[in-house]
Amino acid sequence: MILQILELIVIAYVVGFIYFGTYRNITARIQGRYGPTIYQSFFDSIKLFSKKSSASFGWMFYLGPIIMATGAVMTLMFIPLFNDSDFLRSVTVQGNLFLLLYLMVLGPLGNALAVGTGGNPFGVMGVTRGLSRLFGLELPFYIAIVGLIIASNSADIVHIMDLQKINGLNIWNHPFLFIAAMISMVGFFGESPFDIPGAPQEVYSGPRTEFSGKFLALLMSQGSLFAFAKLVLVTDLFLGGADSLGMLLLKTFAIFITLIFIGIVYGRYKVSQAVDFLMKIPTLIGLIGLVRIIWFG
Amino acid sequence: MEIGFHGHEFDKAERNTQTLIEKTINWFRSKSIFVVAYGTGCGAIEMPPTFTSRYDAERGGVVGVATPRQADVIIVSGYLAYKTLRRVIRTYEQMQSPKYVIGLGSCAINGGMYWDSYNTIKKLDDYIPVDMLVNGCMPRPEALLEGFAKLQERIRNGEQGGWEKYEKNLEFYKKNQKKVLGENIDPSYEADWYMLKQGATL
Ligand code: SF4
Numbered sequence: 001m002i003l004q005i006l007e008l009i010v011i012a013y014v015v016g017f018i019y020f021g022t023y024r025n026i027t028a029r030i031q032g033r034y035g036p037t038i039y040q041s042f043f044d045s046i047k048l049f050s051k052k053s054s055a056s057f058g059w060m061f062y063l064g065p066i067i068m069a070t071g072a073v074m075t076l077m078f079i080p081l082f083n084d085s086d087f088l089r090s091v092t093v094q095g096n097l098f099l100l101l102y103l104m105v106l107g108p109l110g111n112a113l114a115v116g117t118g119g120n121p122f123g124v125m126g127v128t129r130g131l132s133r134l135f136g137l138e139l140p141f142y143i144a145i146v147g148l149i150i151a152s153n154s155a156d157i158v159h160i161m162d163l164q165k166i167n168g169l170n171i172w173n174h175p176f177l178f179i180a181a182m183i184s185m186v187g188f189f190g191e192s193p194f195d196i197p198g199a200p201q202e203v204y205s206g207p208r209t210e211f212s213g214k215f216l217a218l219l220m221s222q223g224s225l226f227a228f229a230k231l232v233l234v235t236d237l238f239l240g241g242a243d244s245l246g247m248l249l250l251k252t253f254a255i256f257i258t259l260i261f262i263g264i265v266y267g268r269y270k271v272s273q274a275v276d277f278l279m280k281i282p283t284l285i286g287l288i289g290l291v292r293i294i295w296f297g
Numbered sequence: 298m299e300i301g302f303h304g305h306e307f308d309k310a311e312r313n314t315q316t317l318i319e320k321t322i323n324w325f326r327s328k329s330i331f332v333v334a335y336g337t338g339c340g341a342i343e344m345p346p347t348f349t350s351r352y353d354a355e356r357g358g359v360v361g362v363a364t365p366r367q368a369d370v371i372i373v374s375g376y377l378a379y380k381t382l383r384r385v386i387r388t389y390e391q392m393q394s395p396k397y398v399i400g401l402g403s404c405a406i407n408g409g410m411y412w413d414s415y416n417t418i419k420k421l422d423d424y425i426p427v428d429m430l431v432n433g434c435m436p437r438p439e440a441l442l443e444g445f446a447k448l449q450e451r452i453r454n455g456e457q458g459g460w461e462k463y464e465k466n467l468e469f470y471k472k473n474q475k476k477v478l479g480e481n482i483d484p485s486y487e488a489d490w491y492m493l494k495q496g497a498t499l
Contacts, residue, residue: 024355028353028355031350032350033349033350033351033353033355033356034353034356035353035355035356036355036356036358040328040329040358043325043328043329043358044329044331044358046322046325046329047325047326047328047329047369050322050325050326051393051394051395052393052394052395053393053394054393055366055391055393200362200363201363204363204364205362205363205364205367208364208367209363209364209366210364210366211366211367212366212367212393213393216367
């Protein structure tokens with residue numbers, strides 16, 4: 001079991017970082033330059049881990065990144081990776097969507113505590129922005145998930161995956177829910193137009209301002225673990241999961257690249273604009289999907 | 298107290314005595330450089346193009362960051378007024394070691410055309426330890442890129458960085474800084490603010 005969890009973490013770490021490297025490379029190509037290699041995020045993280053000093057502001061500051069990393073690893077543990085195999089299934093049998101949704105907000109809260117200890121006004125500003133944005137992001141996402149729970153009559157991810165084998169993929173059965181969830185995902189990945197919390201030009205990378213060295217490395221690593229977890233979750237819920245590692249990578253990468261392409265072409269929304277938009281368009285799309293399920297089954 | 302120390306001497310002997318682990322770590326360090334670009338003089342105009350599509354510094358792993366806490370390299374681009382020197386020192390001390398300084402342009406080397414000025418410093422190396430000087434008035438982005446490449450080579454070779462000199466010869470640098478800034482430089486040393494022992498960087 002412990003071994004499985006470790007394997008899971010290593011796979012998520014590697015895949016997450018390579019995805020982010022690819023993201024940087026693709027962004028560069030779109031901007032008409034060569035850009036870094038796809039391994040660049042690895043180099044960054046190892047360099048940061050090997051920094052000789054890291055500024056700290058007390059024990060709460062230590063706990064922040066650790067709480068975030070815990071949130072990421074727990075989320076990862078409760079999401080099944082493959083359809084039928086027991087390989088890397090870890091503790092998913094005991095988990096369900098409600099628990100998962102609860103775990104997913106653990107990270108931002110831990111982050112807020114640590115940033116508060118750091119006392120940097122830009123950090124606090126970034127966290128405030130991030131938390132207000134989170135309200136907007138979660139609404140459509142939760143609507144999508146509630147819709148799926150009603151449609152499948154179960155909150156068990158494995159069950160939802162199995163049902164898709166019989167009824168066809170949820171992306172075709174419930175396209176409205178999928179679109180609502182995807183728009184939220186763009187925000188969860190910190191992509192434009194919802195990347196206001198960490199705007200480097202205004203709040204000096206926001207919540208991360210005071211994090212250096214090992215703290216930043218831990219934040220980056222948990223970011224890539226969490227990103228992978230979220231990608232797998234969407235794959236499981238809407239694309240019917242995967243049978244093999246290759247299939248899993250293919251599907252998650254397809255979602256990831258869609259998110260990137262949305263992110264690259266948009267400018268940045270202000271907090272009020274972002275929340276306004278999220279509360280209107282994706283929420284409405286999600287509600288249409290929900291009504292459709294309730295009335296037409 | 299007089300300290301017999303000259304800023305330019307770097308310890309070449311260390312070059313071949315790296316262990317395998319140090320070599321690997323240094324390789325990773327050289328591959329990823331986070332820069333806080335401190336635009337002080339005219340050289341600030343040449344820094345942004347270095348990071349744009351045309352020159353594309355990110356190819357070599359060189360990216361800009363918004364805060365000194367995360368930075369590995371600070372670029373001081375040109376002449377430094379006494380007033381700005383205060384901020385540069387503060388910024389430098391907030392960075393986490395290993396950290397490096399690039400001096401851009403003749404003004405950072407010897408005062409350049411501000412040699413006679415009443416309120417600029419002449420030799421940056423006397424106040425903070427410079428690892429790489431890029432000359433020219435003003436240096437083109439290509440020159441800066443070459444500076445980065447040379448700096449990366451030195452990191453890879455495990456040569457002693459300026460930050461080690463700064464820790465070892467803190468009194469030398471503080472003496473020079475106090476000469477132009479007066480006795481009350483705050484913070485006198487960043488580590489003091491957090492009540493750490495002298496010689497420890499945060
Ligand atoms: S070296 Fe030349 S271009 Fe650079 S700051 Fe000095 S005068 Fe300006």
